[in-house]
Amino acid sequence: MTTEEIKILIEKALPGVKLKLVRDSILVENAPDLTRVAKFLKEDPALRFDYLSSVTGSDYLTFLESVYHLYSMEKKGPGLTLRARTDRQNPRVPSLVPVFRGAEFQERESYDMYGIVYENHPDLRRIFMWDGFEGFPMRKDYEQEDSETLEACDVDWLEKHGVPVPAEIKQKAEALKREGKRAMARKPGDTEPA
Amino acid sequence: MAFAKNVSQVDEGLKNELGKKGIVVTTINELYNWGRRSSIWPMQFGLACCAIEMIATACARYDIARFGAELFRASPRQADLIIIAGTVTKKMAPQVVRLYNQMAEPKYCITMGACSIAGGPFIDGYNVLRGIDRYIPVDIHLPGCPPRPEALLYGLQELQRRIDDQEIEKNEWYQKGLKREYPIPEFGPHGLVPKYNPEIWNPRIEDTRKERYGEPILIGKKTKAPDLDAPPAPPRTAAAQAAPVPPKPPAATPPPKA
Amino acid sequence: MTILNKIHSPQGGEPPDSQMLQINVGPQHPSTHGVFRMNMTLDGETVVALKPVMGYLHRNHEQIAENMSYTGSMPYTDRLDYFNSMSNNFGWAMAVEKLASLEVPERAEYIRVIMAELTRIVNHISVIGFLLNDLGAFFTPVLYAFREREGILDIFEEISGARMMCNYFRFGGVKYDVPADLLKRIQGIVDKLPAFLEEFEALLSQNEILCMRCQNVGILPPDLAVNASITGPMLRASGVNYDLRKIDAYSIYNRFQFKVPLGVKGDVYDRYYVRILEIRESLKILQQALKEIPEGEIMNKKMLPFLKNPRNFKPPLGEAYARVEAPKGELGFYVVSDGTPQPWRYHVRAPSFINLTILEDLCVGHKLADAVVILGSVDIVLGEVDR
Numbered sequence: 001m002t003t004e005e006i007k008i009l010i011e012k013a014l015p016g017v018k019l020k021l022v023r024d025s026i027l028v029e030n031a032p033d034l035t036r037v038a039k040f041l042k043e044d045p046a047l048r049f050d051y052l053s054s055v056t057g058s059d060y061l062t063f064l065e066s067v068y069h070l071y072s073m074e075k076k077g078p079g080l081t082l083r084a085r086t087d088r089q090n091p092r093v094p095s096l097v098p099v100f101r102g103a104e105f106q107e108r109e110s111y112d113m114y115g116i117v118y119e120n121h122p123d124l125r126r127i128f129m130w131d132g133f134e135g136f137p138m139r140k141d142y143e144q145e146d147s148e149t150l151e152a153c154d155v156d157w158l159e160k161h162g163v164p165v166p167a168e169i170k171q172k173a174e175a176l177k178r179e180g181k182r183a184m185a186r187k188p189g190d191t192e193p194a
Numbered sequence: 195m196a197f198a199k200n201v202s203q204v205d206e207g208l209k210n211e212l213g214k215k216g217i218v219v220t221t222i223n224e225l226y227n228w229g230r231r232s233s234i235w236p237m238q239f240g241l242a243c244c245a246i247e248m249i250a251t252a253c254a255r256y257d258i259a260r261f262g263a264e265l266f267r268a269s270p271r272q273a274d275l276i277i278i279a280g281t282v283t284k285k286m287a288p289q290v291v292r293l294y295n296q297m298a299e300p301k302y303c304i305t306m307g308a309c310s311i312a313g314g315p316f317i318d319g320y321n322v323l324r325g326i327d328r329y330i331p332v333d334i335h336l337p338g339c340p341p342r343p344e345a346l347l348y349g350l351q352e353l354q355r356r357i358d359d360q361e362i363e364k365n366e367w368y369q370k371g372l373k374r375e376y377p378i379p380e381f382g383p384h385g386l387v388p389k390y391n392p393e394i395w396n397p398r399i400e401d402t403r404k405e406r407y408g409e410p411i412l413i414g415k416k417t418k419a420p421d422l423d424a425p426p427a428p429p430r431t432a433a434a435q436a437a438p439v440p441p442k443p444p445a446a447t448p449p450p451k452a
Numbered sequence: 453m454t455i456l457n458k459i460h461s462p463q464g465g466e467p468p469d470s471q472m473l474q475i476n477v478g479p480q481h482p483s484t485h486g487v488f489r490m491n492m493t494l495d496g497e498t499v500v501a502l503k504p505v506m507g508y509l510h511r512n513h514e515q516i517a518e519n520m521s522y523t524g525s526m527p528y529t530d531r532l533d534y535f536n537s538m539s540n541n542f543g544w545a546m547a548v549e550k551l552a553s554l555e556v557p558e559r560a561e562y563i564r565v566i567m568a569e570l571t572r573i574v575n576h577i578s579v580i581g582f583l584l585n586d587l588g589a590f591f592t593p594v595l596y597a598f599r600e601r602e603g604i605l606d607i608f609e610e611i612s613g614a615r616m617m618c619n620y621f622r623f624g625g626v627k628y629d630v631p632a633d634l635l636k637r638i639q640g641i642v643d644k645l646p647a648f649l650e651e652f653e654a655l656l657s658q659n660e661i662l663c664m665r666c667q668n669v670g671i672l673p674p675d676l677a678v679n680a681s682i683t684g685p686m687l688r689a690s691g692v693n694y695d696l697r698k699i700d701a702y703s704i705y706n707r708f709q710f711k712v713p714l715g716v717k718g719d720v721y722d723r724y725y726v727r728i729l730e731i732r733e734s735l736k737i738l739q740q741a742l743k744e745i746p747e748g749e750i751m752n753k754k755m756l757p758f759l760k761n762p763r764n765f766k767p768p769l770g771e772a773y774a775r776v777e778a779p780k781g782e783l784g785f786y787v788v789s790d791g792t793p794q795p796w797r798y799h800v801r802a803p804s805f806i807n808l809t810i811l812e813d814l815c816v817g818h819k820l821a822d823a824v825v826i827l828g829s830v831d832i833v834l835g836e837v838d839r
Contacts, residue, residue, distance in 0.1 A: 022423055023770065051694075052681050053775065054801040055785050060419040067786070069773050073678050074691065076699050102681025104809050113514075128555075128838060129321065130285055130505035130834065134383040135318050138515055140416070144320050145384045148397040154388035161377040163393055182384075238482055242509055243534035245486070246616065253598040286487055286508040289479055315528065316511040318519075325777055340616060420769050420790030423583075448457040 006047065007079060014041055025067075025081030034084050035094045041070060042099055043082070048074045052100040057110035059139050062118055064091045086116065095121040113138035149183035151176055219269070222363055230274075230300070231262070231357040232420045234350070235270050237273035238266040241280025244307035247340040248279045261350055270296040271297035275353070277346075281309035281316055282326045282384050295375040299367035302357075304334040304349055311335045313357035320385075332378055471746040472500065479508045483586050486834030490823070492813075497819045502812045504569075506805075511839040517798040522548055523762035525798065530617040532800060533836045535578065538608075539778040541621035546702065547774035547785035548623045552757065552767035559748040561626035561704045563663045566638065566741050567620065568776075569606075573645070574601050575779035576685075576727040576734075577652070579831050583724060584656070586828035587665055593656070600648055603641055620744055622759065624752030629716040635742060642738045649731060657725065666721040670814040670826035672716065684781025685730060686830060689715030689722040690838045691762065696777035708737045720829040768779050780804055780831055800839055804832040 007019050007026055010085075014036055018029040030036050041049040043190050049070040058065045068082040095118035097104040107118045108127040115136035118124055124131065135142055150158075150165070152173045158165050176183060206217050212219050240248055251258045252266065267273040270293045282290055294303065305326060308314035313324035326332070333356065334350040366372055376394070379386040390397070478489035487508035493501040513532065517525040517817055529544045530537035542564060549556065556564075581597035605615045611630060612620035645818070656662055674690040687694055695712040697705040713729035717720030751759070758765045769791045775784040781803025788797040809829050814830075817824040 020423075023426060025771075050678055053782065054773070054786060054799070056786055056797075056799040056801075058788065060795045061417075062419065069786070070783070073694050076694075079773070100681065101676070102806055102809055103677045105805060109805075126507075128285075128510040130381045130507070132381055132383055137512065142320075145389075147324055147385070149390050150389055150392070153382065157380070157387050158377075158392070163377060163391060165392055169392060239480060243488055243531055243616065246534060249594070250602070253602075254595050255602050278676060281509060281511055283510055285510065286479060289508075293480060315531075316513075316516065318516065319512040320515070321507075321512055322508045340617070367789070389530060416790070416792070416794075416796070418790070420788060420796050422769075422771065422788070426768075426770060 001047070001077070003080065006041075009044070009046070010037060010040060013044070022083060025083055027083045027085070029085075031084045031086055031093050034082070035096065035099065037082065038068075038070075038096050038099045048072050050074060050079060050103050052096065053079065055096070055103050055106035055110060057114040057116050057138075059114060061140060063087055066093045066110060066116055068096070087171055091116040092119055093117070094119050095124075097121055112136075115139070143184050146183035149173075149176075151183055202409060219279070220349040224358075226362055227360060228357050233262045234275045234302070235265045235267050235273050235355075236263050236275040236277050237270055237293070237297070239276055239278060239290075240269050241278070241282065241286065242309065244279035244309070244340040247343055248277060248306065248346065251343040251346045256347060258347065258350070261347065261354070263350060271298055274300065275302045275304065277304045277306050278310040278326050279306040279340075281406055282323045283319075283321045283400075284323050285321060285381075287323045287326065287329065287386060288380065290326055291329050291378045295378070298442045299372070299374065300335075300354060300365070301374075303330060303332045304336055304353065305332050306336045306341060306346060306349070308337055310340045311337060314339060323386070325395075329379060331394055353360060369372075395442075472626070477667060477823075478505075483827070485582065485827070485832055486837075488827075488832065488834055490827075492820070492823065494820060497821075499818055499820060501821050502815050502823065504808055504811055506808075506834075506837050507800045509834045512744050512839070513839045514798050514800065517795060519794060521763045521793045522765050522767070522795065523758070525795075526621065527617065527619045529628050529800075529836055530619055532802070532839060533780060533804070533833050534616065534782070536575045536679075536779050537616060537618045538567040538571040538620060539776060539783060541618065542568055542703075543774060543776040543778065543783045543785045545621040545623055546776060547772050547787050547800065548767060550774050551770055551772035551787055551789055552623070554624045554752050556625055556703075556752060558704075558746050559629075560750045562745040563626050563630055563742050563750065564621065565703060565705065565708075566630075566738060566745070567608075567611075569738050569741070570604050570638070572734045572779045573731050574604050575627055576731050577601065579779075580652070580656070580724060580727060583720075583825070583828040584662075586824050587662065591780045595651075596648075596652060607634065607641070609640055622751065622755065623765070625750045625756035627759075629750050635745070636740070639742050642735055642742065645735055646732075649728070653728060657728070662724075663666070663721065665825060666724060666829075667715070667719055669717045669720045669818060669822050671717060672810065672814060672827065676810060677718070677815065681806050682781070682810065684778070684807070684831075685723055686781070686807055688712065689726045691715055695755035696775060696782055700775070702774075702776065705737075706748065708740050710734075710736050720825055723829045723831075763793055766791060771797075775801070778803060780833065781792075781807060802829075802836040802839060804834075804836045805839075808837065 003021060003026060005022055011017060011019060017033045017037060020027045022028055028037055041047055049072050051071045051073045055070050056067050058067060059095065063085045063098060063145040066084045069079055071079040078162055094114055095107055105127065107121055108124060110116050111118060111124055111125045112128050113136060129134065150169050150173055155165050155170055155173045204221065209219055250256060276294060276297065278290065305311050309316060310326050313322055316322045317324055334349050334353050336345060338345050376391065379388060460682040473494045475492050475494060476486040477488060477492055479487040491503040491505060492499055513528055516528060526544060529540040532540045575599040577600055581594035584593040586593065608618055609615045611616040611628060611634065672690045674692050675692045676693060677687050679784060691714055693712060693714055698712055711735045713726050715726050767789045769789060771788040773784060775782050783803055784801030786799040787795050792794040792810045811830065814826050
């Protein structure tokens with residue numbers, strides 16, 4: 001079955017669902033419809049897409065996207081790609097864990113890296129980074145810290161633990177704190193001086 | 195630790211003469227060091243790919259047991275040597291320092307592979323620690339990605355030579371008031387707190403990557419997202435494919451500063 | 453006390469008589485196959501709850517690939533599943549070839565299949581060695597397994613220059629050609645391996661301790677396996693016939709005759725035995741491939757100039773998802789290109805990561821020692837789990 005035929009089938013079975021063909025994938029325009037579409041794809045006897053191969057997030061600068069790759073273990077045919085888009089300020093996508101158990105860890109990873117909140121996920125917390133980490137690293141606007149400059153919080157911690165800190169490092173840390181700036185890393189490709 | 199060449203106090207000629215009669219003469223220092231260096235027991239601490247080469251070194255082909263390091267202990271209290279094989283991430287670094295603190299004196303540290311020396315190929319990562327020698331003192335650095343098993347054996351032999359050069363009177367662990375426990379870093383909101391321990395390690399004055407490799411690759415930050423909604427470009431016809439492709443205009447990257 | 457109440461009786465009833473113990477297995481532990489942590493709640497010795505914690509080897513491979521050229525990401529794929537670097541290379545090469553619609557010449561396809569199957573043999577015998585390590589047969593099976601592994605690693609080193617991190621595949625072919633005497637050596641290894649397998653099996657498959665400790669432990673029902681996206685030998689041990697080499701028939705796998713071994717119950721013993729049978733099937737594929745390998749070129753003509761300037765390679769705008777049957781499961785690569793030399797989005801669908809979803813379900817009700825064995829049979833490698 002080609003992707004267009006699958007799209008027509010879904011639109012016939014689930015009225016009110018807006019779909020769009022993007023290259024060879026189906027974009028679910030209204031994100032909350034995603035769970036219905038996935039359940040239909042899994043249970044429909046003609047399609048039986050019962051195997052969720054991959055869940056991943058992407059950042060397209062103006063919106064965030066969650067991409068799903070579905071295959072059928074019963075029918076053993078080619079696969080189907082589903083997409084769902086949300087905005088950057090409050091990204092919310094319904095979780096597919098009630099339909100496919102295999103999405104559990106992958107949605108947690110997508111939340112950890114991009115900040116997409118999956119509603120009705122049984123245990124949505126960070127999976128790779130530690131719990132107190134701030135920021136979503138894989139977004140295109142993530143700024144990384146400079147690992148070679150000690151900042152004021154580092155100096156305070158070291159003195160609390162009895163490690164002597166040389167005077168010039170202390171001065172540089174104080175200067176940064178006064179200016180309210182943080183030491184940021186230079187990525188390869190940055191042409192401004194450090 | 196301070197290493198000085200350990201020259202034997204006993205006269206060589208006298209040693210040979212007595213040796214012919216079956217009498218062995220040595221100093222306590224040499225005996226002490228010989229016992230310690232011939233049975234270094236490493237701790238089982240493989241983090242990533244270098245761990246597999248460490249296991250291969252312990253296997254039958256590149257037998258590490260013939261150098262005395264045959265028992266890989268699981269508990270840090272029972273080990274002399276920690277071979278940090280693999281990338282140390284910021285999430286794992288407090289655990290590594292904690293384990294090093296728990297080891298009993300005399301203890302040694304070998305960092306195996308480029309990742310634990312200075313970050314390795316993953317140096318630009320937000321979760322990768324640029325070398326574990328920021329928090330604990332390291333005796334032997336072993337470069338490679340991964341270093342071959344023979345390289346690990348050479349590193350072990352180099353460590354054995356260093357142990358031969360230590361003296362009992364000047365050893366650190368017999369001095370009064372020795373505390374070789376290093377502060378354990380904590381997880382901050384953006385990375386580890388502190389970023390490094392200035393008593394042990396200090397960054398180089400200049401980042402030498404620019405001197406060595408010239409201006410870094412100009413990839414810049416991408417400002418335009420791909421528009422997948424647009425229909426794909428039609429495939430080029432056979433005639434167009436045979437003709438040479440005209441050079442594309444340069445991508446939107448910032449021009450290099452002169 | 454409140455946490456323990458919640459675990460044992462979520463309705464908030466009477467606290468139980470026995471006391472629960474919450475322990476941490478890992479991240480440094482002899483049995484965790486790398487830096488992997490399990491938060492276990494035990495009632496005596498029985499596992500009541502198990503929460504895996506990962507990220508101790510998270511090296512942000514995907515972010516590096518967004519700043520790196522396509523060919524430059526190839527050495528990083530070696531370090532994903534650091535046991536089988538050739539399979540990871542295979543997946544990445546296939547993804548970009550799908551994106552840029554590149555064809556691979558015949559000889560290169562045969563070489564790729566030979567390398568992939570040799571890697572599968574290496575992985576399966578090492579995994580069996582490590583599983584027996586977890587059972588307590590400390591290191592002897594590993595020594596046997598690594599003896600064979602060293603022979604195959606010598607071949608990899610002669611072909612690509614490195615024992616483990618081969619970096620051998622390129623888009624449109626392979627980097628170096630395989631000389632004829634090396635093919636003879638591979639033939640020699642393939643001819644000797646059945647004898648080694650007989651020896652291995654004679655020691656292990658009917659071994660009383662292995663049978664008693666591995667049978668009926670960690671049973672995975674097939675519908676849960678399909679729902680939880682499990683792939684690889686773990687899925688086939690539960691009886692589901694899904695092997696990408698037969699289903700997608702990618703590369704030239706449809707030319708070879710081989711069977712797909714399936715398990716019956718889905719316990720640890722089935723997962724061990726499926727791997728032994730898969731080694732035999734890989735040997736069959738290798739025999740056929742070594743006989744049929746043609747002469748010819750090893751690189752697509754269009755891609756030859758990019759061997760010298762790999763950073764100029766710009767695939768057209770689009771996206772692609774390609775998957776291969778890696779020894780641990782289905783390894784998928786999702787790449788989105790925006791026409792520049794660096795990909796826009798690069799994602800690895802790691803089999804070990806997803807196979808860990810049901811670790812809790814498999815271990816609950818068994819003893820702590822069984823949990824270690826079950827983790828060994830899931831066959832994880834942390835480079836893939838954490839990427």
